[in-house]
Amino acid sequence: MPKAQRMAQMLTVAEEIFAEQGYLATSMDEIAERVGVSKPMLYEYFGSKEGLLIGCIHRARTELREKTAAAIAGAQSPEEFLRLGLRAFFEFIDEHRRSWALLRQEAAVAVPSAQEEVEGIRQQQTDMIGAVLASFTPDIDPLEAEAFAEIVVGATERLAVWMERRPSVGPALATDYVMAVIWPGVAMKLPAPAPHA
Amino acid sequence: MPKAQRMAQMLTVAEEIFAEQGYLATSMDEIAERVGVSKPMLYEYFGSKEGLLIGCIHRARTELREKTAAAIAGAQSPEEFLRLGLRAFFEFIDEHRRSWALLRQEAAVAVPSAQEEVEGIRQQQTDMIGAVLASFTPDIDPLEAEAFAEIVVGATERLAVWMERRPSVGPALATDYVMAVIWPGVAMKLPAPAPHA
DNA sequence: CTCGTAACTTACTTCGAGTAACCTACTGCG
DNA sequence: CGCAGTAGGTTACTCGAAGTAAGTTACGAG
Numbered sequence: 134m135p136k137a138q139r140m141a142q143m144l145t146v147a148e149e150i151f152a153e154q155g156y157l158a159t160s161m162d163e164i165a166e167r168v169g170v171s172k173p174m175l176y177e178y179f180g181s182k183e184g185l186l187i188g189c190i191h192r193a194r195t196e197l198r199e200k201t202a203a204a205i206a207g208a209q210s211p212e213e214f215l216r217l218g219l220r221a222f223f224e225f226i227d228e229h230r231r232s233w234a235l236l237r238q239e240a241a242v243a244v245p246s247a248q249e250e251v252e253g254i255r256q257q258q259t260d261m262i263g264a265v266l267a268s269f270t271p272d273i274d275p276l277e278a279e280a281f282a283e284i285v286v287g288a289t290e291r292l293a294v295w296m297e298r299r300p301s302v303g304p305a306l307a308t309d310y311v312m313a314v315i316w317p318g319v320a321m322k323l324p325a326p327a328p329h330a
Numbered sequence: 331m332p333k334a335q336r337m338a339q340m341l342t343v344a345e346e347i348f349a350e351q352g353y354l355a356t357s358m359d360e361i362a363e364r365v366g367v368s369k370p371m372l373y374e375y376f377g378s379k380e381g382l383l384i385g386c387i388h389r390a391r392t393e394l395r396e397k398t399a400a401a402i403a404g405a406q407s408p409e410e411f412l413r414l415g416l417r418a419f420f421e422f423i424d425e426h427r428r429s430w431a432l433l434r435q436e437a438a439v440a441v442p443s444a445q446e447e448v449e450g451i452r453q454q455q456t457d458m459i460g461a462v463l464a465s466f467t468p469d470i471d472p473l474e475a476e477a478f479a480e481i482v483v484g485a486t487e488r489l490a491v492w493m494e495r496r497p498s499v500g501p502a503l504a505t506d507y508v509m510a511v512i513w514p515g516v517a518m519k520l521p522a523p524a525p526h527a
Numbered sequence: 528c529t530c531g532t533a534a535c536t537t538a539c540t541t542c543g544a545g546t547a548a549c550c551t552a553c554t555g556c557g
Numbered sequence: 558c559g560c561a562g563t564a565g566g567t568t569a570c571t572c573g574a575a576g577t578a579a580g581t582t583a584c585g586a587g
Contacts, residue, residue: 331534336534369536370535370536371535374534374535
């Protein structure tokens with residue numbers, strides 16, 4: 134099998150098993166077996182168990198960034214930006230139900246460098262939110278903008294986990310809930326109605 | 331040394347080393363050495379490395395619950411409940427700076443049962459918030475109340491991590507930020523001004 | 528001073544991450 | 558056809574850390 138393909142397969146299998154059993158409880162031999170290959174191949178491709186985990190997170194991160202960027206492309210107001218971004222995020226989670234808890238919550242623990250990758254995801258989100266906020270209200274206190282972005286990311290992350298436990302709650306409703314709670318508080322910080330629309 | 335005392339000492343040392351190096355990178359021998367005792371004693375007291383970790387989380391959880399309960403005891407309005415509860419939480423984090431990221435974020439990963447303990451902390455918080463909300467607005471949609479509690483917990487948790495990175499932000503300011511974002515959205519759900527005060 | 532037990536230690540076993548060294552099957556080419 | 562080079566792969570190890578079995582010391586009560 135060609136390299137790129139094998140690598141993708143390994144990531145897929147690893148993500149699956151990690152999600153099932155947790156990072157620690159999973160052995161490299163186990164992953165290798167399910168891939169249908171021997172352990173040293175995993176080391177050939179990812180260097181270490183930690184590297185494999187990071188590979189999983191990194192791939193998820195890339196996919197999330199692309200989907201989010203695409204989703205918010207046409208937004209015209211800060212409210213629309215937020216709503217579309219949140220929606221894209223929850224949809225992403227919805228597609229990755231099982232893997233998510235691992236990649237974001239569990240995995241972060243195990244290895245410091247995985248923690249960094251996960252922080253990278255959050256950074257991506259807070260940056261995006263911060264940028265949106267700043268572009269619509271240039272005179273906002275930077276520290277406050279940062280706090281706001283963190284709050285939204287935290288709320289969203291937690292609600293994503295909750296959504297997994299509540300099958301009746303889908304991406305649309307989750308988005309509504311978050312917006313209902315945070316939007317009034319944010320709107321108060323913004324200039325009058327809206328710049329131009 | 332008597333058992334109870336030894337146990338407390340072990341928890342303190344373990345929390346410290348886990349926070350310094352992370353759960354995985356820490357060996358039981360290392361903890362034992364720093365306690366000034368041999369490894370099997372740790373197993374005598376906690377059964378496993380996982381058990382030791384859970385012991386750490388459990389102790390933190392108990393302390394947090396007690397402090398929060400004491401803090402909100404005298405609150406008269408939902409706003410005051412929330413504010414005092416948040417304040418107590420951020421103060422707790424502030425006192426446990428280094429341990430926090432570990433116990434809540436990193437550690438959760440490694441072992442599924444630690445994850446459960448950590449979820450217990452969150453459960454404690456969401457329950458408390460849900461109860462406050464329900465007591466002031468009995469006719470609120472239960473699902474919505476739950477979502478709200480999750481949002482607040484998520485926002486708070488994330489802001490706590492952020493606070494660690496920003497020395498200039500203390501518990502008071504963190505509380506203000508969270509309240510500024512979420513309170514307007516919540517107030518809209520409440521009945522008129524306030525029941526009696 | 529010796530019995531009993533709480534608190535502790537030394538010396539293992541086991542299991543999984545990581546590695547060294549070797550193998551195979553295909554591709555292009557004289 | 559036959560052979561060289563290499564991508565992709567395997568077997569068989571080492572080593573470190575979790576967990577354990579069996580024995581040892583300290584010390585208060587009779």
